[in-house]
Amino acid sequence: MPALADFKVGVDNVIFSVDLVQNRLLALLIRRNEAPYQDQWSLPGTLVRQGESLEQSAYRVLSEKIRVKHLYLEQLYSFGGPFRDPREAADSFGVRYLSVSYFALVQYEEAALIADGVSGIAWYPMDQVPKLAFDHSDILQYGYKRLRNKLEYSPIAFDVLPEVFTLNELYQLYQTVLGEGFADYSNFRTRLLKLGFLADTGVKVSRGAGRPASLYKFDAEAFAPLKDKALVFV
Amino acid sequence: MPALADFKVGVDNVIFSVDLVQNRLLALLIRRNEAPYQDQWSLPGTLVRQGESLEQSAYRVLSEKIRVKHLYLEQLYSFGGPFRDPREAADSFGVRYLSVSYFALVQYEEAALIADGVSGIAWYPMDQVPKLAFDHSDILQYGYKRLRNKLEYSPIAFDVLPEVFTLNELYQLYQTVLGEGFADYSNFRTRLLKLGFLADTGVKVSRGAGRPASLYKFDAEAFAPLKDKALVFV
DNA sequence: ACAAAAGTGTTTTTTATACACCCATGC
DNA sequence: GCATGGGTGTATAAAAAACACTTTTGT
Numbered sequence: 001m002p003a004l005a006d007f008k009v010g011v012d013n014v015i016f017s018v019d020l021v022q023n024r025l026l027a028l029l030i031r032r033n034e035a036p037y038q039d040q041w042s043l044p045g046t047l048v049r050q051g052e053s054l055e056q057s058a059y060r061v062l063s064e065k066i067r068v069k070h071l072y073l074e075q076l077y078s079f080g081g082p083f084r085d086p087r088e089a090a091d092s093f094g095v096r097y098l099s100v101s102y103f104a105l106v107q108y109e110e111a112a113l114i115a116d117g118v119s120g121i122a123w124y125p126m127d128q129v130p131k132l133a134f135d136h137s138d139i140l141q142y143g144y145k146r147l148r149n150k151l152e153y154s155p156i157a158f159d160v161l162p163e164v165f166t167l168n169e170l171y172q173l174y175q176t177v178l179g180e181g182f183a184d185y186s187n188f189r190t191r192l193l194k195l196g197f198l199a200d201t202g203v204k205v206s207r208g209a210g211r212p213a214s215l216y217k218f219d220a221e222a223f224a225p226l227k228d229k230a231l232v233f234v
Numbered sequence: 235m236p237a238l239a240d241f242k243v244g245v246d247n248v249i250f251s252v253d254l255v256q257n258r259l260l261a262l263l264i265r266r267n268e269a270p271y272q273d274q275w276s277l278p279g280t281l282v283r284q285g286e287s288l289e290q291s292a293y294r295v296l297s298e299k300i301r302v303k304h305l306y307l308e309q310l311y312s313f314g315g316p317f318r319d320p321r322e323a324a325d326s327f328g329v330r331y332l333s334v335s336y337f338a339l340v341q342y343e344e345a346a347l348i349a350d351g352v353s354g355i356a357w358y359p360m361d362q363v364p365k366l367a368f369d370h371s372d373i374l375q376y377g378y379k380r381l382r383n384k385l386e387y388s389p390i391a392f393d394v395l396p397e398v399f400t401l402n403e404l405y406q407l408y409q410t411v412l413g414e415g416f417a418d419y420s421n422f423r424t425r426l427l428k429l430g431f432l433a434d435t436g437v438k439v440s441r442g443a444g445r446p447a448s449l450y451k452f453d454a455e456a457f458a459p460l461k462d463k464a465l466v467f468v
Numbered sequence: 469a470c471a472a473a474a475g476t477g478t479t480t481t482t483t484a485t486a487c488a489c490c491c492a493t494g495c
Numbered sequence: 496g497c498a499t500g501g502g503t504g505t506a507t508a509a510a511a512a513a514c515a516c517t518t519t520t521g522t
Contacts, residue, residue: 005284007241009314009332050239054314054332078312078334080243080288098243098288098332100312168474187512189475210473211519402501421485423502438492444500445492 007080010099011057012045012136014076014143015066017108017123018160020169023176024125026108027140028065029132031120037133041124043140045099058102065114065121070107072150072159076143077101079135099134103143105150107160151177152233155197158218164201166213167192174233192233197223241314244333245291246279246370248310248377249300251342251357252394254403257410258359260342261374262299263366265354271367275358277374279333292336299355300347305340306384306393310377313369333368337377339384341394385411386467389431392452398435400447401426408467426467431457 015028029041044065048057058073080098113121124130126144131137150156157173170192171185183191192198199219204212249262263275278299282291292307314332347355358364360378365371384390391407404426405419417425426432433453438446 002283004242004281005286007243007282007332008238009241009243009330047238048241048314049236052239054312075311077309078288080282080334096243098241100314166474183512184514186475186477186514191511206520207473209471209521211475213474400501417484418486420487420502420504424504425484440493441500443494443498445502447501 005096006094007096007098009048009054010045010097011048011054011061012043012099012101012139013058013061013104014043014101014140015062015104015106016143016147017106017111018173018176019108019123020172020176023172025176026123027126027129028113029122029124029129030065031122032133033119040133041120041130042133043101043136044121054100055102058104062104062106066106066111067114068106068111070110070160071104072106072156073102073104074150075100076103076139076146079139099139101139101143103146103150105147105156105160107162109162148178155218155223155233161218164203164215164217166205166207167198167216168213170216195226197226239330240328241330241332243282243288244279244331245282245288245295246277246333246335246373247292247295247338248277248335248374249296249338249340250377250381251340251345252407252410253342253357254406254410257406259410260357261360261363262347263356263358263363264299265356266367267353274367275354275364276367277335277370278355288334289336292338296338296340298348300340300345302340302345304344304394305338306390307336307338308384310335310337310373310380313373333373335373335377337380337384339381339390339394341396343396382412389452389457389467395452398437398449398451400439400441400449401432402447404450429460431460 013028017026017028018024019026028044030044032038032040032042044061046057046061046064048054052060054075055073058075062068062071062073078098078100080096108123113123115121129137129140132140151174157170161169161173167189168185171188174188175182182188197219198216199222201215201217203215205215206212247262251260251262252258253260262278264278266272266274266276278295280291280295280298282288286294288309289307292309296302296305296307312332312334314330342357347357349355363371363374366374385408391404395403395407401423402419405422408422409416416422431453432450433456435449435451437449439449440446
């Protein structure tokens with residue numbers, strides 16, 4: 001009977017937000033202040049504690065780094081080959097480090113970063129992310145792919161938009177994440193309204209010049225029957 | 235500093251195959267011969283050994299249970315709450331059991347089950363699967379969902395079809411997994427052929443009565459540019 | 469008045485769906 | 496010749512894509 005591996009399980013979070021003012025997609029990164037990979041940027045993570053579920057652990061990491069009410073979170077993937085963490089290297093048949101990654105999208109406007117004064121923390125625009133510690137660059141890319149899919153196929157956008165929003169704000173969010181190459185505003189608008197789960201509040205709001213926009217809200221009840229329908233928003 | 239949890243990591247496989255003769259979707263189950271859940275059916279699984287990657291472990295489970303050349307395998311999900319395995323219960327702050335599940339689709343015709351004479355092993359039609367041990371019923375359902383998605387959006391069918399196959403065989407495979415409620419044969423045919431990665435070998439084959447069918451083969455090269463294109467086959 | 473942003477409508481193209489029908493073979 | 500499964504074509508409906516145009520505001 002071959003010997004079983006003993007594991008510590010880490011949770012690493014890929015945390016995204018969208019800055020709707022500057023139209024930038026951001027990822028939350030932490031600057032490591034200890035070996036290995038000292039002073040390199042990495043995903044926020046932690047090791048799972050006794051009595052704690054994986055998801056609890058993921059929420060804990062998140063809440064230790066940012067204060068935010070509105071978010072979406074789900075499990076991403078588990079990376080568990082031997083030797084992915086250099087801390088194993090010295091004693092390769094000792095404890096293994098398995099990383100269960102989670103993916104989160106949080107509301108940028110309300111998210112307050114919690115600086116602990118020891119390690120750095122920052123929102124990085126996705127196109128400026130440096131090479132990360134461990135295999136975190138791979139995990140980040142994987143999360144980015146998931147973000148784009150989720151946005152297209154499910155209503156996670158409404159978890160991070162304000163209670164009421166203009167269709168243009170919604171459009172900006174999609175465009176920022178998915179890039180330029182998709183439907184124009186007019187077609188996007190028509191498609192989404194036809195789906196029937198965006199309720200016009202009647203309230204108008206004026207953002208500087210131009211015609212005032214209607215504020216809409218997401219109607220979860222009207223959306224319910226569309227669950228599992230493999231919607232495509234874009 | 236709160237104490238970290240110590241884990242053993244298990245790999246549980248959701249293994250599907252499609253019987254093209256009887257048009258049945260099958261799942262591979264193992265009858266447990268020890269506590270807990272003695273004599274109940276479960277997913278084939280194992281614990282990860284020293285020096286072994288998660289994926290290696292998944293392939294090992296598979297190869298211990300069936301001999302098969304043609305298959306598709308990918309990671310499914312990680313289930314890791316405390317108390318999901320009763321073996322933890324006695325000593326809840328001792329070792330935790332985390333299950334990383336994998337999903338596989340294997341070729342039914344060539345798959346030879348390996349009976350070890352101790353525990354039972356069997357292909358169960360998906361609509362006759364009993365309640366499983368642990369949380370394996372949930373995992374199986376999750377895998378079933380993934381199977382249907384994968385089949386619709388990616389070319390995994392060709393990993394388990396013979397080198398050459400008729401369009402009708404392909405259609406039967408899709409219909410067996412996805413159920414009756416989808417495109418008829420004629421439209422399925424047209425759509426797939428238009429995608430351009432099915433090459434007609436010119437060879438005809440006669441299955442009993444009726445006009446002989448053309449044998450087709452999957453042209454991986456012609457498919458390559460369609461990768462990441464979010465194809466829909468159905 | 470005019471620029472800017474919101475919102476509507478129209479036209480064209482592509483894709484999905486439902487069938488009707490023809491073709492080649494075994495019995 | 497006719498049942499059986501293979502394969503093609505057509506007619507309709509729905510969805511996607513491109514883009515022109517109107518409306519309402521601030522300056």
